[in-house]
Amino acid sequence: MNEQALSTGMSxxxxxxxxxxxxxxxxxxxxxxxxxxxxxxxxxxxxxIVTELASNLxxxxxxxxxIIRHIRHRGVNGMEILSVDKGPGIADIGKCxxxxxxxAGSPGTGLGATVRLSDVFDxxxxxxxxxxxxxxxxAKKLPATEMSHVQIGAICLPMHGEKACGDGWxxxxxxxxxxxxxxxxxxxxxxxxxATIAAIAHFNETPERTPxxxxxxxxxxxxxxxxxxxxxVAIKPEEAMLTFAGVGNIAGTILDGTKPRGLxxxxxxxxxxxxKIQEIQYPWPEDxxxxxxxxxxxxxxxxxDYPGLRQRHCSLIAAILYRDYQxxxxxxxxxxxxxx
Numbered sequence: 001m002n003e004q005a006l007s008t009g010m011s012x013x014x015x016x017x018x019x020x021x022x023x024x025x026x027x028x029x030x031x032x033x034x035x036x037x038x039x040x041x042x043x044x045x046x047x048x049i050v051t052e053l054a055s056n057l058x059x060x061x062x063x064x065x066x067i068i069r070h071i072r073h074r075g076v077n078g079m080e081i082l083s084v085d086k087g088p089g090i091a092d093i094g095k096c097x098x099x100x101x102x103x104a105g106s107p108g109t110g111l112g113a114t115v116r117l118s119d120v121f122d123x124x125x126x127x128x129x130x131x132x133x134x135x136x137x138x139a140k141k142l143p144a145t146e147m148s149h150v151q152i153g154a155i156c157l158p159m160h161g162e163k164a165c166g167d168g169w170x171x172x173x174x175x176x177x178x179x180x181x182x183x184x185x186x187x188x189x190x191x192x193x194x195a196t197i198a199a200i201a202h203f204n205e206t207p208e209r210t211p212x213x214x215x216x217x218x219x220x221x222x223x224x225x226x227x228x229x230x231x232x233v234a235i236k237p238e239e240a241m242l243t244f245a246g247v248g249n250i251a252g253t254i255l256d257g258t259k260p261r262g263l264x265x266x267x268x269x270x271x272x273x274x275x276k277i278q279e280i281q282y283p284w285p286e287d288x289x290x291x292x293x294x295x296x297x298x299x300x301x302x303x304x305d306y307p308g309l310r311q312r313h314c315s316l317i318a319a320i321l322y323r324d325y326q327x328x329x330x331x332x333x334x335x336x337x338x339x340x
Contacts, residue, residue, distance in 0.1 A: 061085035153314030166192025211245035222271030296332030
């Protein structure tokens, strides 16, 4: 298995109130696409996708957001665009994706155009709860044989009013399996972000250490920072085993269609006071999904409230949990991983 450094980083969120701000968001998204080496045609496609999704939110949603993230695979840049709304939902998704269908007097080409222009597209909707759409586009077409065996959904956003995010995550898929780290710097703002940036940089230096080794190493590396809540995971699909080590309030849950299994962390602050670091192993069935999040998300969510969602794209899972369970008073990270 070739080593793969998979996408990390903060998401960008744009609230959608009316159609007046759609043009500015489109221009920003196109500029971002060009910055990560999308050509003119590809950047134009991003502009169309953003315009259609944002316009739909403005016309139909009670409240809506576009969340944009830079993604990367085997050196190829991509963009993920999430449309997240609380609204009436879509009664007939198939019909809504037909060209010419509209409930708002528009030409009715939005969803159909988004599907055609996206390399990856998925949608989930519930009546009176809302709709979430994921669209992914790549600067270069990735052959099916080159696509990662890991599917990731991630949202990482700062607290309202802050530009720096104290949360962060990193993931590495290599010869030893899947390794990931989730960090929640103490507090919020730039000082919290400094602790998380240091933790992720340390992870990226030697990502294939065991979770226990990683936690001990990062603890020493963060002595000069404010400190962080931290969780490290190693997944070995061939052995059907997940190994977890956590300190602080990073939550982790394995979902496999049976009773959800929570991952146990210990009290403390990595970089300051750590009383115990212990690895715990859990079964990792072939169809399992891992959800990890900072305390910017309530832990009261239940995926069974969303029929069929566990089988959908991980980005939809992350977005719906963020939409319905964000606390709104802290940075928030939601990371969802499936080994396909």
